[in-house]
Amino acid sequence: MTATTTSSLAEVGRSAATLRTFLHGLPGVxxxxAEQRAALLGTRSIKTGAKAWAIDLAIRMVDLTTLEGADTPGKVRALGAKARRPEPSDPSCPPVAAVCVYPSMVPAAVEALAGSGVRVASVATAFPSGQVPLEVKLADTRAAVAAGADEIDMVISRGAFLSGRYVEVFEEIVAVRQACGAAHLKVILETGELGTYDNVRRASWLAMLAGADFIKTSTGKVPVAATLPVTLIMLEAVRDFRAVTGRLIGVKPAGGIRTTKDAIRYLVLVNETAGPAWLDPDRFRFGASSLLNDLLMQRGKLATGVYSGPDYVSLD
Amino acid sequence: MSERLAVRKTYKLFIGGRFPRSESGRSYLVENTNVALASRKDVRDAVVAARSAVKGWSGATAYNRGQILYRAAEMLEGRRDQFIGLGLPAAEVDVATDRWVWYAGWADKIAQVYGGANPVAGPYFNLSAPEPTGVVGVVAPGESPLLGLVSVIAPAIVSGNTVVVLAAEPAPLPAVTLAEVLATSDLPGGVVNILTGRAAETAPWLASHLDVNALDLTGVADQALAVSLEQAAAGNLKRVVRPPAAPIDWTADPGPSRITAFLETKTVWHPKGV
Known part of the structure; x- marks a missing residue:
């Protein structure tokens, strides 16, 4: 970390030059x-009691997601029912953290989740490409918030970021942050398109400085989604950001996390990198659709001692 | 030149078309040869492989399944000497190959023989079509290690099921060699999975697994174990073929009963056109 104080951090976003100087002054990854450390932590063995605890925590951290062109209010309602009671036959199974949908599906999600404590997250800002004018992105965000979304998942302009127009990205996040009002803002870095780990670190800091509540790896719409090393770098960024500012920023890996084994690897990474303060659904989330089914099957195996099968969980 | 050291073979499991060692790292000795000792996690992996093979195998045309099984019979014939080298009587190897061909022939005949058009009191076609059950767990018989094995695997897969086979503990070598035959034929990976080791240890996991649809207990000699396996199988209403009351003469004409044991009949109604 470069020696930075809170007061000088506030100045960073003031001009293109200060922002560039700061981001390029971050130490290289x-x-x-990073890959070795992520691989090493991935070998930890978590069994029995700890595994049961980790599975329940992972369930509470899931952002149950459906982001298909073919989504319907009916599908979102079904997902809402699953989010409230992932395992209908077992009241001890906790609900998930949130349901993540497209803005047009927010009303259906709000209705399905009313009073459950499960939040409604909505992607916005022309997800997944982000390639529209700023006014459209802001209108998209305001519409989702007005419809009742508690959390907004925005995408950054990777084109602007990669060509070095950091201030443009910064100001865009600030503007969306304002449009969000009370809603939480998750900033999707789309690490699969950023190319290098250095860029992931820079984008993480950029998003946090601009006011993100969460930084999220991916849209799930490009071939390379969340990986352990990328998540490690983002967790280091939120840890360092807390050391400087005292603010706790959340991290959300999304895309490609399908099995309980993967999820537990991520939890180990969180605990060892950012610390136990992040082992909380308010600080760490999984963006996933198929992960929940595997978590439920593993939970069933631990509870009953019998291997479960996909016939005993819902399709979506 | 020094004397050549022969490559010593370790007999491994056959899961999803590959030959992994046991997840547990264990092995046991049979005729001075190391054979993998499967664990419950190998059962789990095998069921996953078998399940993912169901769609492709049951979706293949009956003719195609038959051709693939005939091809396996060709490979079986080609390995005749290797089986005899394992100590099997030549006659048993030949009968086993013939048995495989006999079951292969059923592939495109089951639907005609066991399906049908039913008369109904209305302007509808009513058709019954036999369909595979899904994943079948098989405990292979200990006697007649090749012929018995072929006689329980072939009838289960010919109709489109996939199998997880627990090979007989005292005689796993013919089973693994059969796996090598199947791996070099065109049979898709995962249609047949063969685990070596102790059935008493692994069979309960197979019997209670909720993603297994049927169970063939032909090779379970222990009466108490058979009962507990059948009880575990009741958890998700698996079809169960019980151990035989009297020893089976494997060389006798088996009839199609082992095929029909793992079929389900789907009945469809279709309005008659004008």
Whole structure:
């Protein structure tokens, strides 16, 4: 970390030059080291009681997601029912953190989740490409918030970021942050398109400085989604950001996390990198659709001692 | 030149078309040869492989399934000497190959023989079509290690089921060699999965697994174990073929009963056109 104080951090976003100087002043990521550390932590074995605890925590951290062109209010309602009671036959199974949908599906999700404590997250700002004018992105965001979304998942303009127009990205996040009002803002970095780990670190800091409540890896719409090393770098960023500012920013890996084993690897990474303060659905989330089914099957195996099968969980 | 050291073979499991060692790292000795000792996690992996193979195998045309099984018979014939080298009588190897061909022939005949058009009191066609059950768990018989094995695997897969086979504990070598035959034929990976080791240890996991649809207990000699397996199988209403009351003569004409044991009949109604 460069020696930075809270007061100087507030100045960073003031001009293109200060922002560029700050982001390029961040130490480079040790590529091999990051991948080795992520791989090493992935070998931890979590069993029995700890595994049961981890599975329940992972269920509470799931952002149950459906982002298909073919989504209907009916599908969202079904997902809402699953979010409230993931395992209908077992009242001890906790609900998930949120249901993540497209803005047009927010009213259906709000209705389905009313009074359950499960939040409604909506992607916005021309998800997944982000390639529309700023006014459209802001209108998209306001519409989702007005419809009742508690959390907004925005995408950054990767084109602007990659061509070095950091201030444009910064100001866009600030503007969307204002449009969100009381809603939480998750900023999707789309790490699969950023190319290098250094860029992931820069984008993480950029998003946090601009006021993100969460930084999220991916849209799930590009071939490379969340990976352990990328999540490690983002967790280091939120840890360092807390050390400087005292603010706790959440992290959300999304896309490609399908099995309980994967999820537990991420939880180990969180605990060892950012610390136990992040082992909380307010600080860490999984963006996933098929992960929940595997968590439920593993939960069933631990509870009954019998291997479960996909016939005993819902399709979506 | 020094004397050549022969490559010593470790007999491995056959899961999803691959030959992994046991997840547990264990093995046991049979005729001075190391054979993998499967664990419950190998059962789990095998069921996953078998389940993912169901769609492709049951979706293949009956003719195509038959051709693939005939091809396996060709490979079986080609390995005749290798089976005899394992100590099997030549006659048993030949009968086993013939048995495989006999079951392969049923592939495109089951639907005609066991399906049908039913008369109904209305302007409808009413058709019954036999369909595969899904994933079948098989405990292979200990006697007659190749012929018995072929006689329980072939009838289950010919109709489109996939199988997880627990090979007989005292005689796993013919089972693994059969796996090598199947791996070099055109049979898709995961249609047949063979686990070596102790059935008493692994069979309960197979019997209670909620993603297994049927159970063939032909090779379970222990009466108490058979009962507990059948009880575990009741958890998700698996079809169960019980152990035989009297020893089976594997060389006798088996008839199609082992095929029909793992079929389900789907009946469809269709309005008659004008």
């Amino acid at each position: 040790d590529h091999v080291g």
